[in-house]
Amino acid sequence: QVQLVQSRAEVKKPGASVRVSCKASGYTFSRYAIHWVRQAPGQRPEWMAWINPGNGETKYSRKFQGRVTVTTDTSFSYMELSGLKSEDTAVYFCTKGGDCGGDCLRDPFDMWGQGTLVTVSS
Amino acid sequence: QSVLTQPPSASGTPGQRVTISCSGSSSNIGSKTVSWYQQLPGMAPKLLIYGNHHRPSGVPDRFSGSKSGASASLAISGLQSEDEADYYCASWDDSLTWLFGGGTKLTVL
Numbered sequence: 001q002v003q004l005v006q007s008r009a010e011v012k013k014p015g016a017s018v019r020v021s022c023k024a025s026g027y028t029f030s031r032y033a034i035h036w037v038r039q040a041p042g043q044r045p046e047w048m049a050w051i052n053p054g055n056g057e058t059k060y061s062r063k064f065q066g067r068v069t070v071t072t073d074t075s076f077s078y079m080e081l082s083g084l085k086s087e088d089t090a091v092y093f094c095t096k097g098g099d100c101g102g103d104c105l106r107d108p109f110d111m112w113g114q115g116t117l118v119t120v121s122s
Numbered sequence: 123q124s125v126l127t128q129p130p131s132a133s134g135t136p137g138q139r140v141t142i143s144c145s146g147s148s149s150n151i152g153s154k155t156v157s158w159y160q161q162l163p164g165m166a167p168k169l170l171i172y173g174n175h176h177r178p179s180g181v182p183d184r185f186s187g188s189k190s191g192a193s194a195s196l197a198i199s200g201l202q203s204e205d206e207a208d209y210y211c212a213s214w215d216d217s218l219t220w221l222f223g224g225g226t227k228l229t230v231l
Contacts, residue, residue: 035220045159045167045210047220061219093166106214108157110178112166 002026004094004113011119017082020116022094024075030054033097033104034077036070039115040090048092051077052100059105084120091115124149124215126223133229139199142226144211145192150221152192154214158185161208161225170209171196198228206230 007021022034036048050059053072060068069080077094093115098107127145134140146152155174159167169178171187174194186197194213198205211223 037220044224045212045222047222059218062217106154108155108169108172108212109159109167110169110172112168115166 002096002111004096004111006092006094006113006116009117009119011121012084014085014120014122016084016120017080018084018118019078019080020092020094020118022077022079022113024077024096027096029072029075031099031101033100033107034070034072035095035097035109036068036077036079036092037095037109037112038090038092040087043090045093046090049079050097050105052104053077054100081118084118086120089118089120091117124217124221126150126211126213126221128209128211128223128226130224131227131229133231134198134201135231136201136203138201139197140201140228141198142196142209142211142228144194144196144223146194146213146221147192149216150192150213151189151194153216156187156189156194157212158187158194158196159210159212160205161210163207167210201230203230 003025005023030053037045039045049070051070094113095109096111098104158171161167174189175187184200208225215221
């Protein structure tokens with residue numbers, strides 16, 4: 001079955017970087033988009049980035065442009081966020097998007113990883 | 123800055139029908155499709171509705187979605203205790219980002 005399994009929780013100091021991994025299984029990884037979405041405590045989900053694993057094309061939210069980098073490697077996707085601030089404390093999710101034979105940037109998120117809690121604290 | 127607006131809370135008794143609204147604008151819901159997500163406490167969101175009214179395989183037909191203009195609605199009929207969760211709408215926006223609604227906490231009385 002389709003599954004996205006993410007790396008463990010992280011605690012980081014302000015100014016540091018964090019890298020979260022997401023292992024996909026149960027489908028053809030290169031064919032479907034991966035999005036990264038975060039959710040701060042008690043807040044709505046917030047879209048951060050998209051990647052087409054088939055060709056490596058990426059799109060980033062303007063809010064995170066310059067601070068976030070998303071990559072893929074075989075069946076893994078990685079999200080790296082730099083210049084961490086306390087406001088970046090959140091659960092970070094990878095999600096499976098649409099078929100990149102079509103409009104996979106604008107198709108919804110049909111499977112989510114379990115989430116990775118990133119805590120930023122001095 | 124575009125936003126999607128949902129009521130913060132909704133409630134109903136078992137067996138009742140409840141609806142949750144999501145209001146946007148011409149740059150998102152008014153010209154794009156809407157999806158809905160259910161988030162149980164401590165869990166990741168789960169896709170409930172896509173393309174305004176389509177249900178993924180495995181989602182009960184008690185859940186239904188609709189859209190009119192720049193607003194969308196999620197209806198849950200035959201309310202059950204396990205439906206108690208947070209519900210979020212989402213839509214792509216012309217500002218080149220995905221937007222999520224503020225979430226509606228559904229309580230089954």
